[in-house]
Amino acid sequence: MEGVAPLDWKLDNAIHLTVDEKPAVVWFTDHEFKVSALGLHGDAPDTVKLCTSLKHVLHGELRADGSAHIATLALKQKQHVVLWITGKPQDGEKELVQAWMGRLMTAAGCIVPGRRIKVIVNPFGGQGKGKHIFEHRARPVFEAAKCFLDVTFTTHSGHAEEVAASLDVSAYDAIAIVSGDGVAYEVFNGLAKHKDALRALRLPVAHVPAGSGNAFTVSLIGPKDCRDVALAVLNAVKGRVVPLDIASITQGNERRVTFLSQTMGLMADLDLGTENLRWMGDQRFIVGFVQGVLRMKHCPVKVWLKVAESDKQKIADVFRAHYTFNTDKSHADGTANGTANGNASALEEEPAEGEGMPPLKWRDSDNDGWVEFPEKIIYLYGGMMPYVARDFMQFPAAEMNDGCLDLVLQTPAPRTTMLSSQDGAHSGKQFWMPSQHYFKVHAYRAIPLAQKGNISIDGERWPFLPFQVEVHKGLGRTLSMLGRWAGEGGCLTQEEK
Numbered sequence: 001m002e003g004v005a006p007l008d009w010k011l012d013n014a015i016h017l018t019v020d021e022k023p024a025v026v027w028f029t030d031h032e033f034k035v036s037a038l039g040l041h042g043d044a045p046d047t048v049k050l051c052t053s054l055k056h057v058l059h060g061e062l063r064a065d066g067s068a069h070i071a072t073l074a075l076k077q078k079q080h081v082v083l084w085i086t087g088k089p090q091d092g093e094k095e096l097v098q099a100w101m102g103r104l105m106t107a108a109g110c111i112v113p114g115r116r117i118k119v120i121v122n123p124f125g126g127q128g129k130g131k132h133i134f135e136h137r138a139r140p141v142f143e144a145a146k147c148f149l150d151v152t153f154t155t156h157s158g159h160a161e162e163v164a165a166s167l168d169v170s171a172y173d174a175i176a177i178v179s180g181d182g183v184a185y186e187v188f189n190g191l192a193k194h195k196d197a198l199r200a201l202r203l204p205v206a207h208v209p210a211g212s213g214n215a216f217t218v219s220l221i222g223p224k225d226c227r228d229v230a231l232a233v234l235n236a237v238k239g240r241v242v243p244l245d246i247a248s249i250t251q252g253n254e255r256r257v258t259f260l261s262q263t264m265g266l267m268a269d270l271d272l273g274t275e276n277l278r279w280m281g282d283q284r285f286i287v288g289f290v291q292g293v294l295r296m297k298h299c300p301v302k303v304w305l306k307v308a309e310s311d312k313q314k315i316a317d318v319f320r321a322h323y324t325f326n327t328d329k330s331h332a333d334g335t336a337n338g339t340a341n342g343n344a345s346a347l348e349e350e351p352a353e354g355e356g357m358p359p360l361k362w363r364d365s366d367n368d369g370w371v372e373f374p375e376k377i378i379y380l381y382g383g384m385m386p387y388v389a390r391d392f393m394q395f396p397a398a399e400m401n402d403g404c405l406d407l408v409l410q411t412p413a414p415r416t417t418m419l420s421s422q423d424g425a426h427s428g429k430q431f432w433m434p435s436q437h438y439f440k441v442h443a444y445r446a447i448p449l450a451q452k453g454n455i456s457i458d459g460e461r462w463p464f465l466p467f468q469v470e471v472h473k474g475l476g477r478t479l480s481m482l483g484r485w486a487g488e489g490g491c492l493t494q495e496e497k
Ligand SMILES: Nc1ncnc2c1ncn2[C@@H]1O[C@H](COP(=O)(O)OP(=O)(O)OP(=O)(O)O)[C@@H](O)[C@H]1O
Pocket: 122, 123, 124, 125, 126, 127, 153, 154, 155, 156, 157, 158, 159, 178, 179, 180, 181, 182, 183, 184, 186, 210, 211, 212, 213, 214, 459
């Protein structure tokens, strides 16, 4: 049968290569990269041998020996892996192929080769698979994209924090953490301790999932893709630099950084009180939640807030406006080398050498403009990214850089209501539950009223003592191909009152 050129085939975006001794057409459209057998007549492609998203292309080059090489991600047994397409241009077409490679790299948003990445791997993360995950699933993607890697395998708890605290920040373009959320917490704290903390925190931090909890990756690339290591590396390689809100947490004389979440009450009990169920992975949170709801224990705490917004409808409206803007922008400007999120100005001023963490705006004795939450609560949950686990979007209105922390205060509700709220928890629909109070805050203070209980900060156990959290707008950086957190925001999908 005669080969028929598909409608989206354009001569400009196609080259002819001999691949595996067979003539092939290698071509791309606005969204796809394809390799086809050559049609029977003319130059047009015929049977498609490979079709993948254009954004999966990592690199293309014509080497000195005249061979053409293109690296792309392609699906193999439900995971993406690096696939190399290697071929010979037809006689007299080297220049054409060379020019085409440039157009492919630009259209696919490939990075300029040579990006310098400090990689920190917890070899024991993710039930001991961290090293294997890095060597076999992450490293090939970084290398295909022509990144220079400087790899440290952690040897002890706290090692990642030491590495980040003493990093030569001018020697790298980004940090990639291959671990769970615990090592990411250490890295942000290490950067905050750095002698040039403000500069150090400007190094974008990317996450590659190799832990039992990988909320950072889930929030960056979404629950569907979050177990696909190659896609997380793709995000690290091609993502644009986005300013990231982080917060200071103070307790007594201790000051640390929190980038993920803080919780007390039911949710802290299920995080810290279900360690024995770790083998279940994310499922342990569901089991713990059911147990906690059946107990329905009050959390003994007084909460004070520096509120930015408390009206859920207004929170959802602002989120929608930013979501639409960032979504449109990520389509229009999906390149790896630009800045992101309409916040480029935040990236421009270079901090002076020796500048440490900014001073805190609020002391724990300040009460001006603070309000006390008047009701009893079951749990407190504060966070700055939407997902706290793969199946649980606790903060559907979280934004990367709105200068606010999202604070949920859950008041008592019938057990059936609490349990059925979990049906939509994967997309944050519990946001609209009347008993779930959702605030955008600049800061908050929690004062425990009992001797014993659980406080979990980014998954780490803290003493059950008063603490205060204050947000620093855009003080950190991450890498994101979306230019916003993943997930569609349960606050947009259901506007019941
Ligand atoms: N080489 C090491 N030996 C012992 N502990 C380590 C080592 N490297 C890191 N750690 C500690 O392990 C803790 C957890 O690691 P990590 O964040 O990689 O994943 P995880 O425990 O599998 O999952 P998660 O913390 O996401 O639930 C970190 O808090 C860190 O202090």
